[in-house]
Amino acid sequence: AQSVTQLDSQVPVFEEAPVELRCNYSSSVSVYLFWYVQYPNQGLQLLLKYLSGSTLVKGINGFEAEFNKSQTSFHLRKPSVHISDTAEYFCAVSVLWNNNDMRFGAGTRLTVKP
């Protein structure tokens, strides 16, 4: 089955600094890739998705991610973070023929400091 590894459990960063949250996936077949964000005491909200086509995907709140098939990575980036970006971020993968079976990474807690 497909799987996801998020390489950093916590990422502290100062406001207005750039940030990269790393995600690697494993699958023997083609996949869809997702990033979700979870604010405190809330459910998950879709940030962006990669289905096919351009490897650079833009999402909400100024985030973007780049799909790298050779490195099996899907890292999330933002050039300048805000305090309000403090949240937990989850990378997820599903195989093309069974979107119902989505596997999530363990999450990365992004803390933006003033």
Next chain:
Amino acid sequence: NAGVTQTPKFQVLKTGQSMTLQCAQDMNHNSMYWYRQDPGMGLRLIYYSASEGTTDKGEVPNGYNVSRLNKREFSLRLESAAPSQTSVYFCASSSWSRDRGLAKNIQYFGAGTRLSVL
């Protein structure tokens, strides 16, 4: 626009007690899911229902049962709760749609149920 609604938001059980977590969606989605979220482990799929009348096991189904009551509602039952089932439970729903010619199935999540089993 409610989306996915879960009840209750919080629950404390004693070992051996039973309870049912409720989930309802108003987006006319075909598929519904139950996940559990544990620290350091992300979300793990317990059960899902691809369409009304069908249910399938996910990654961690042991100790749980589900019922797809109708298209809107998907409940999760713990028959005999154990401390290992202390977790935050999320319900999600989705439907297939086309995006630039590709079939996709984006999941939308509820706010979660925080369950403690003592």
